Amino acid sequence: MSRALEILAPAGNREMLSAAVFSGADAVYLGLTGFNARRTAGNFTPDELREAVQFCHARGVKVHVTLNTLVYGRELPGLADAVRAVAEAGADAVISDDLATAQLIKSIAPTLHLHGSTQMSIHTPEGAKELAELGYDRVILARELSLQEIREVCAASPIEVEVFIHGALCMSVSGQCMMSAFLGGRSGNRGACAGPCRLPFDASPALRPGKPGKACHLSLKDMDLIPYLRDLMDAGVASVKIEGRLRTPEYAAAAVTACRCAREGQPYDEQLVRDIFSRSGFTDGYLLNRNDGAMFGVRTEADAAATKAAAPKARELFRRELPRVPVHYTLEGGVEDGGIKLTAADEDGNRVILYSADEPQPAQKDPLPGIERALAKTGGTPFVMAELAVKTDDPGFLPGSAWNELRRDALDKLLQKRSAAAPHAVQPYTLPDFAAHPAGGLPALMARFAAVAQCPAEYAEPLSLLVFPLSEAAAVPAAWRKKTLLELPRITFGVAEAKTAAAVAALNPDEFGGLVINNLAQLRYTKNWRKYGGLGLNVTNPMSAARYAALGLQGMLLQPETALSAMQEVAPGVPTAALCYAHLPLMLTRACPLRNVHTCAECTGTGTLRDRKGRDFTVTCSAPGGAGLRTVFNPVPLYMGERLTEMPVDYAVAAFTTESPARTAQILAALFARQPFDAEFTRGLYYTNN
DSSP, X not given: OXXXXXXXXXXXXXXXXXXXXXXXXXXXXXXXXXSSSOTTSOOBOHHHHHHHHHHHHHTTOEEEEEEOSOOOGXXXXXXXXXXXXXXXHTOSEEEEOSHHHHHHXXXXXXXXXXXXXXXXXXXXXXXHHHHHHTTOSEEEOOTXXXXXXXXXXXXXXXXXXXXXXXXXXXXXXXXXXXXXXXXXXXOGGGTOOOOGGGSOEEOOTTOOTTOOOOSBTTOBOEEEOXXXXXXXXXXXXXXXXXXXXXXXXXXXXXXXXXHHHHHTTOOOOHHHHHHXXXXXXXXXXXXXXXXXXXXXXXXXXXXXXXXXXXXXXXXXXXXXXXXXXXXXXXXXXXXXXXXXXXXXXXXXXXXXXXXXXXXXBOOSSOOHHHXXXXXXXXXXXXXXXXXXXXXXXXXXXOOHHHHHHHHHHHHHHHHHHHTSOOOOOOOOOOOOOOOOOOOSOOOEEEEEOSSGGGSOHHHHTTSSOEEEEGGGGGGSOGGGGGGEEEEOOSOOTTTHHHHHHHHHHTSOTTTSSEEEEOSGGGGTTXXXXXXXXXXXXOBXXXXXXXXXXXXXXXXXXXXXXXXXXXXXXXXXXXXXEEEEEEOXXXXXXXXXXXXXXXXGGGOOSEEEEEETTSOEEEEEESSTTXXXXXXXXXXXXXXXXXXXXXXXXXXXXXXXXXXXHHHHHHHHHXXXXXXXXXXXXXXTTTTSOX
């Protein structure tokens, strides 16, 4: 059955799955145990997944399985097994964010549909086009886009476009957040986010040094775009996604029901949607391009009380199953034949035939109205009578109980047929033998600077490579250019993508050492350049690294959450790099936490957030005035200066952000001398067992 717009609901466990389906979702997304971005949800074992797919397919509902976390080399055999389990269960699609997962799907079960997770940070027309070239069937866009930006992606995209319509908003662009990993040891990119952004991070001015922050200025309200669902339909969106696998069945049912009504242009219970879960209301700030302080909110006791009170009403939405699978009846036989033959068929080619146990008797009046009423009583099943074709002149009379029994048996058997497993063909596949990176060597030092003026001239020569933002290209001295890599932004919302592409096109590739790309979209407009992978690509395993090398990258930075033991597994035949010094960018955000305390016109482009422990986190803006992106930095830097030989990479990268040129020179001196750090520092996650 074709649909103008897919309503995609969360299913964190079996009860939530039933609620989503019974209330009318067109598709559900759920996690296989491990390898998904909500590892703390109930999730499904392979056997439970098979049962869930049969349950959903019987009702015309698709199943999308999330395999959308960063993966390390030693986990690739388990990931391959997970792909096989999804295929054998007969699920419809896999939601993936790692190129290794995509490669395994194409190699093991090529008929499985492949959806690019929002964790891939795809947010532009060029990004959607690149995913199409890589074999994806759908792109799930970043949540920060305006309606106009969504329209532009839909107009250009060769593949389906999915957007989030309701539920929690991460403060950071998905896939670009390391806050939970580095502050709490639980990686959001690995499916274990602890939600630190919901804790106090206070941008209030004049906080006394060391005093804890109290305001939650990194906590966004939930998004609610259900009122704009038809605008999203008109924009060309194929699927609208309800966030919330960690929430309740009542939440799923309320949101699905509201979306169904909105799709039909009918009113819905907006109060129920708000009461079942909100953080003091909702925001539509991103969609309307109104990114201000009104976007922020926290969950209050009043919100929790409203949810408790609304739960019984929401439960009524899935107490009985929504009838929606059309069934076509054909009636044959009758008095002259000594029996009734009833055929029940669906629109997918399934059919069952039943014969009455009782012999029909001559009817005293037209029996058809009563027969139609009996066969139309499909309540409590997923079926709805589409038509009754009568191919007899005299069906005769049977008691209502006989017709009811015929109907029940027919629908039960038809449901069984629709529930039959339909696994995808699984091809034999053996993982390649990946080479390990040599250990114990001394990696070459390279450095990334926020501006040319930050780079001490005396270190330009001894550093192996220099990295500057693309916007600094004109300021790079001629003598430095051959060893300079120009870094492209991790995120280019709206017109920023075209401006970035134009800036690249205006430069001579032979004049510089190359470009650092941070998003798959950037592969499309950097074809004449030597390219290196940056922080935004999230490379963590040898298979994805090899895929990026095949796409033309001459080297790549490994994602900073990667332990040294996992780094050693990555040797793609081109140089690898890892951070040896950095105030790590914990978040990259479009909403500005500083808007809680002042307007953009009053901002200097930088500020601080005070956490509940009294620590100050620097916040910078790439374009003061409201059009930029904000970065939240860890106040404690990563440092590996005296342990460089323990880093199994070709390059150790010192990344400088807000440091003065003098401080930059001090740190570079310590790195070259392989000396300990002179202040508080962290080793990050390099010595963990991740």
